[in-house]
Amino acid sequence: MRSTDLRFRIGIGVFAAALLLIVVAIGITLANDSSLSLQRFGFRFWRTSNWDPVAGEFGALPFIWGTFYSSVLALAIATPVALGIAVFISELCPQALRAPLMFLTELLAAIPSIVYGLWGIFVLVPAVRAIEASMPEGLRALPLFSGPPFGVGMLAAALILAVMVVPFTSAVAREVLKTVPMTQREAAFALGATRFEAIRAAMFYARTGIIGAVMLGFGRALGETMAVTMVIGNNPQVSLSLFAPQYTMAAVIANEFTEAANALYLSALIEIGLVLFVITLLVNVLSRGLIWSMAPP
Amino acid sequence: MTINGAGATFPYPIYSKWFSEYNKLHPDVRINYQSIGSGGGIQQVTNRTVFFGATDGPMNEDQLKGAPGIMHFPTVLGAVVPVYNVAGVSELKFTGQALADIYLGKIKKWNDPALTKLNPGVKLPATDISVVHRSDGSGTTYIFVDYLSKISPQFKSDVGVSTSVKWPAGVGGKGNEGVSGLVTQTPGSIGYVELIYALQNKIPFGSVQNAAGEFVKASTDAVTKAAAAAAATIPEDFRVSITNAQGAGAYPISSFTWILLYQDPMDKRAGNAMVDFLKWALTDGQKYAPDLGYAPLPANVIMLEQAALDRIKVS
Numbered sequence: 001m002r003s004t005d006l007r008f009r010i011g012i013g014v015f016a017a018a019l020l021l022i023v024v025a026i027g028i029t030l031a032n033d034s035s036l037s038l039q040r041f042g043f044r045f046w047r048t049s050n051w052d053p054v055a056g057e058f059g060a061l062p063f064i065w066g067t068f069y070s071s072v073l074a075l076a077i078a079t080p081v082a083l084g085i086a087v088f089i090s091e092l093c094p095q096a097l098r099a100p101l102m103f104l105t106e107l108l109a110a111i112p113s114i115v116y117g118l119w120g121i122f123v124l125v126p127a128v129r130a131i132e133a134s135m136p137e138g139l140r141a142l143p144l145f146s147g148p149p150f151g152v153g154m155l156a157a158a159l160i161l162a163v164m165v166v167p168f169t170s171a172v173a174r175e176v177l178k179t180v181p182m183t184q185r186e187a188a189f190a191l192g193a194t195r196f197e198a199i200r201a202a203m204f205y206a207r208t209g210i211i212g213a214v215m216l217g218f219g220r221a222l223g224e225t226m227a228v229t230m231v232i233g234n235n236p237q238v239s240l241s242l243f244a245p246q247y248t249m250a251a252v253i254a255n256e257f258t259e260a261a262n263a264l265y266l267s268a269l270i271e272i273g274l275v276l277f278v279i280t281l282l283v284n285v286l287s288r289g290l291i292w293s294m295a296p297p
Numbered sequence: 298m299t300i301n302g303a304g305a306t307f308p309y310p311i312y313s314k315w316f317s318e319y320n321k322l323h324p325d326v327r328i329n330y331q332s333i334g335s336g337g338g339i340q341q342v343t344n345r346t347v348f349f350g351a352t353d354g355p356m357n358e359d360q361l362k363g364a365p366g367i368m369h370f371p372t373v374l375g376a377v378v379p380v381y382n383v384a385g386v387s388e389l390k391f392t393g394q395a396l397a398d399i400y401l402g403k404i405k406k407w408n409d410p411a412l413t414k415l416n417p418g419v420k421l422p423a424t425d426i427s428v429v430h431r432s433d434g435s436g437t438t439y440i441f442v443d444y445l446s447k448i449s450p451q452f453k454s455d456v457g458v459s460t461s462v463k464w465p466a467g468v469g470g471k472g473n474e475g476v477s478g479l480v481t482q483t484p485g486s487i488g489y490v491e492l493i494y495a496l497q498n499k500i501p502f503g504s505v506q507n508a509a510g511e512f513v514k515a516s517t518d519a520v521t522k523a524a525a526a527a528a529a530t531i532p533e534d535f536r537v538s539i540t541n542a543q544g545a546g547a548y549p550i551s552s553f554t555w556i557l558l559y560q561d562p563m564d565k566r567a568g569n570a571m572v573d574f575l576k577w578a579l580t581d582g583q584k585y586a587p588d589l590g591y592a593p594l595p596a597n598v599i600m601l602e603q604a605a606l607d608r609i610k611v612s
Contacts, residue, residue, distance in 0.1 A: 053434075054457035121478050129483070148425055150468050152479060234432030234469030245468040251432075255471060258334030259434025259460040261360065 027277065034271035036264055045271060051236045053256070058268035060275065062236035066246040067276070070154060070228065071221035073242075074161030079214050082166045083203075086173035086213075091199050102174075109167035117230035120160045125151040125231055128159070132243050147243045150233060155242040157232035161221045169217035172291060176209030177202060212290030219283040223276065225250035249276045300567050303331040304338020304351030307436050307491065308554045311373055311589050312351070315582050319574050326570045335436050336460060342367065342557050348567050350557035353436020354443075354460060355536035366560045368609070369535040370575055370602055371553035373583075374592035376492040376520045377441045378502035378550070380480050383407055383422065389503040390415045390512045393448030393541065393549065396505070399426055399487060400445060401452060402466035407485065422485070429479045429488035432469025434460040440552040441489050444540035492520070493590030507549040508541050515548045517592040523547035525595035535602070551592070561610045569611040576606060 031038075037045065041058060048059030089101055129151030139145050147153075180202045188198040203210065225248075233245020234255060249272050260266045309332035316328040333341075335352040342350030343364040355369055379391055395411050398404040404411055407421040431438045439460045446453035456462050470476040473494040480488040481500070492515045495502050504514040513519050526544025531537050541549045556575065562568035579602055583593040594602075 050463075052463040053461045054459045054463065121475070121482075126482055148427065150427060150479075151483065152468050152470075229432070229471050230475060234471070235464070235467070255433040255469070256461050257434075259336040259436075261336035261339050261460070 023281075027274075030270055030274040030277055034267050034274050036267035037271040038267075040264065041268075045268070046275075049236070049238060051252075053260070053265050056262075056264055058265070060249070060268075060272050062238050063247050063249040063252050063272060064275065065238045066154075066232070066236075067222055067248040067250070067279075069246070070157045070161055070232065070248060071218055073154070073158035074165055074221045075214060075218055077158060077162035078165040078169060078217060081162075082169035082213075082217065083173055083210065085166070085170040086177060087199060087203070089170075090174050090177040091202070092195075102171075105167045105170055107167075108163065109171075113164070113224060113227040114230075116160055116164060116227035120156060120227055120231040124160060125156050128153075128156045143240050144242055146241045147239075149243060150245055152231050152233040153241075153243050153245045154232065154239075157228050157246075157248075158242075160227050160231055161224055164224060164227065165217040165221050168220050169213050172213035172216055173210050176206045176213060176291065179209070180205045208290045208293055212287045212293075215283055215287030215290065219280050219287060222280050222283065223250055225254050229254055249273075298325055298566060298570060299327045299329060300349070300571060301329045301331075301347045302338075302349040302351060302556075303333050303341045303347045304557070305335045305353045305436055305554055306332040307353050307375055308351060308373060308591070311586060311591050314585050314589065315574075315578050318582070318585070319577060322577070323570075323573075326574070328574065334434065335439075336434065338557070339364075342559075345563070348562070348564065349571060351555065352557060353552065353554050354439040355538075355555060356557070364557075364559075368558050368560050368605065369555040370558065370605070371524075371535055371594060371598060372556050372575075372578060373586050373594065374517075374520045374524050374539075374551055374553055375436075375440070376515045376548055376551045376592070377437055377444075377489050378492050378495050378515045379487060379489055379505065380477060380495060380500050380502045381487045382480050382482075382484055384484060386419055386421065387501060389419065390506070391503050392506040393444060397445040397449035397452040400428060400430070400464070400466060401449075401455060402428070424485040427483050427486035428464075428467025429476050429483070429486050430464050430467055430469055431476055431489075432471050435472075436460060436552075436554070437473070437489070437491050438462065440540065440550060443538050443552075444550045447538075447541045492517075496590050505549050507547050508543050509545055509547070511545065513546060513548045515550070517587050517590070519546055519548035520551040520592035521595050523549070523551040524553065524592070524598055528595060528597040528601070531598065531601060533605075535605070558609065560608060565611055568609060572606050572609050572611055576603060579603065 045060050047061055049061045050057045050059045085105055089098055093101060129149050132149030135145060184205050185198050185202055188201045228248055229251040232251060234247050234251060235245040236247045239246060253269055253273055257269055260269055312330050316330060320327060335354060338350035338352050339356055339360055341347045379396060381389060392415060405426060406423055407426055408423045413421055442456060442462055443458045446458050455465060470479045473490045476488040477490050477500055480486045504512040507513050522544060523539050523542040526542045526547045527537060527539040539551055558571060579599045586593040
């Protein structure tokens with residue numbers, strides 16, 4: 001009995017170690033294959049904006065900017081919605097509605113991103129263009145809304161990302177709210193709290209986990225590729241404007257990798273992959289840590 | 298016997314048709330083709346992980362150094378056409394210079410004198426031109442910027458020629474479908490797509506002035522004419538750009554697509570089969586091209602290629 005137990009433990013341990021090994025191997029491969037670009041550009045790669053495959057000059061700032069900007073905007077839109085859904089399902093929802101609602105939000109996560117992209121091109125982008133075109137001149141003068149109304153651009157990308165992020169954030173936030181002891185809510189009610197105040201108390205209790213859930217959505221938004229590529233306009237520029245076509249790290253890799261024939265170009269694209277890998281790893285580790293500090297696995 | 302190849306996506310429909318038809322004639326020869334992109338094709342054939350490669354742009358000197366003994370064989374022709382969305386306008390004429398200036402961001406309005414002069418009788422609006430280009434690295438982009446660089450010295454120095462370039466203006470759509478989707482939706486936009494794609498999806502496109510001064514609307518015939526005109530001066534290794542070709546009726550934004558083979562292949566049996574396949578593709582195989590939207594090779598180029606195929610050392 002005991003020896004089979006030991007063998008089982010070792011077997012499972014090997015699988016777990018393999019997973020860790022894969023992550024480490026990906027990191028090493030990325031660093032190794034981007035060494036040419038790392039040596040050639042150094043820190044310049046991070047802070048310059050010139051991406052010119054013909055001249056062999058590569059600066060990743062517009063891609064890093066576009067990735068963060070689109071993800072932050074997406075979070076700003078998605079977080080209230082996702083938390084609203086989570087609170088409704090865990091605190092207010094009639095029992096009969098609970099399962100169908102959970103199923104529907106999670107269904108959003110199951111839609112392939114290329115389908116989101118197509119929906120983006122044919123439905124979202126024309127709608128965004130109509131909004132942009134109908135905006136009064138006074139507002140258009142603000143840097144946030146400058147530029148011609150293409151439809152494709154930062155706003156379309158942020159909106160599509162927001163829809164994609166909602167199911168992740170709301171599912172985790174719901175689980176986190178579940179871990180809040182019933183006694184917390186009962187105590188609030190006992191003190192004469194209203195429904196709203198009791199929920200606020202539960203959310204305050206669960207705050208680290210909720211922040212973790214939001215950051216998990218952030219990690220998801222950072223790495224999203226296909227849907228964003230199809231609606232963001234793919235123009236490497238650092239701009240505050242929501243209407244400006246911009247670019248993300250994942251999108252430039254997907255767009256240019258297959259036809260990148262020379263060594264330095266390929267190496268620069270892989271370095272973008274390395275940057276994205278490190279950033280998403282950090283964001284995910286941090287968010288998981290926060291969630292687990294609330295609800296140990 | 299199985300032969301593996303990889304490369305350009307543009308000729309994939311005709312290649313897969315050829316490989317399956319050839320397999321019916323020679324059941325013992327199976328040719329696998331992965332359409333991973335021209336860049337990937339060049340890389341894999343250089344590393345000899347595949348037996349043959351395929352590319353939409355000829356290999357440059359640096360790449361040739363990495364793959365000594367590699368040979369280029371044109372298989373069919375393609376073309377790139379300008380598509381646009383201007384309300385009430387169904388026919389438009391462009392010159393290379395006008396297209397270059399639009400893509401450089403120098404011509405900003407549809408009623409710019411450079412465009413109205415070319416299109417007398419067409420009412421062009423005073424709206425902004427929204428420029429759309431490919432965002433993914435692509436042979437289509439290569440052909441288009443190769444042409445614009447030949448016409449406009451400024452385009453050549455500011456942008457240059459590659460499968461991906463740094464565009465001075467506009468938005469990027471992914472693939473032909475991304476570009477045409479943006480153009481059909483955005484009033485006042487202009488883009489460029491493969492001729493096949495425009496024909497199959499019935500997207501209207503403009504005519505372009507050729508080197509002889511005629512305005513030519515792209516068709517498989519006009520593309521074959523461009524290749525026939527270029528054949529007289531074609532170099533021995535077939536690495537030639539035929540954009541802006543001389544000759545009457547030639548469509549100026551045309552290009553070969555190539556299969557890459559080593560002159561001294563390691564696997565002689567596979568080499569033999571590939572040479573036999575290419576001889577078939579250059580003759581009997583050409584008849585499949587127009588139906589799939591590709592322009593067949595002109596007779597004079599086929600003759601030159603057959604002679605070159607005989608130089609491959611298969612025994």
